[in-house]
Amino acid sequence: MQELKDRIAKEGRVLPGHIIKVDGFLNHRIDTTLMSHIADEFGRLFNMDEVSVILTAEASGIALSAVVAQRFGKPMIFAKKAKSDNIEGGLYRSDIYSYTYKKKVTLLVAKDWLSADDKVLIIDDFMANGEAMRGLIDIVNAAGATLVGIGCAVEKGFQGGGDRLRAAGLNLKSLAIIESAEPGKIVFREDQ
């Protein structure tokens, strides 16, 4: 998606450790007009008629997912990140490793809100190693729901998470795949 790539190229900042900051429009301050355009793009890439619910993980995926879900008249669910081991019952859970916080995090979705009848589109703002995505897929599987597809705004292609999901046959669409990131120079993968 050219508009998104242009914004990343213009406003993204590359920090040591190949960290790409896009917090001016994607995941701290959020440009909701851009989110609308991203929603339109996902509407072209996925058959929204067969989607019953949008699933994401807290916190930074929520804004984009809310705009996408509202745009297509779908409910959304955000998986919560457990802050303690004191977790009540009735939950689907998946343990993932958070590279941001360098520790195990548990994703939780209440069983009340996701069922085997659901056709799930996972949406997230960012994918690096794909751990959060793996956790969300686990939860879809645990519910016995159908995974229609995965829509990701920005993928760090050089960390391999997205390619592993594609190799597993999942219907992943990322709107901007970053192949390499050095200060002043961000290179995108060519559209397939």
Add this chain to the structure above:
Amino acid sequence: MQELKDRIAKEGRVLPGHIIKVDGFLNHRIDTTLMSHIADEFGRLFNMDEVSVILTAEASGIALSAVVAQRFGKPMIFAKKAKSDNIEGGLYRSDIYSYTYKKKVTLLVAKDWLSADDKVLIIDDFMANGEAMRGLIDIVNAAGATLVGIGCAVEKGFQGGGDRLRAAGLNLKSLAIIESAEPGKIVFREDQ
């Protein structure tokens, strides 16, 4: 807002300790059509023309804020909750007490994204004691920005947080104020 009160009365669950769970439509699974109607209601209650940015706190305020911000063509910012004491510079910060997690939490907003020129509308899904709201107001003040108003979907009136803000002269509008909550019986404050 009658539609919201009806949903709370029908689907809300009251747990011991006057905890009101509305996680089927407001803050875990999210009914984005209801969020649109709430956005329309905030559009009637606030002059959106004078708002430059919507501010909320992660995580449960993000979905509603994104729908409101997108509806009126505004950017939004969500204050992050610090997970560690290892916080970089360039941030507005406010320490609040989280009754949910029974510990101190620090709200953070990057100085890059909020300035003295901003006219801020704070939006949140839920207010009880008002600690998160106080933190967001602190951050608006620290930035030297103007607080246009505060829009809250559900206020637990019996915990007093909202009334303290009103007494301080702030332009707070809550769409459903709960005066008392017992299992099977939720009583709302009459509209003013």
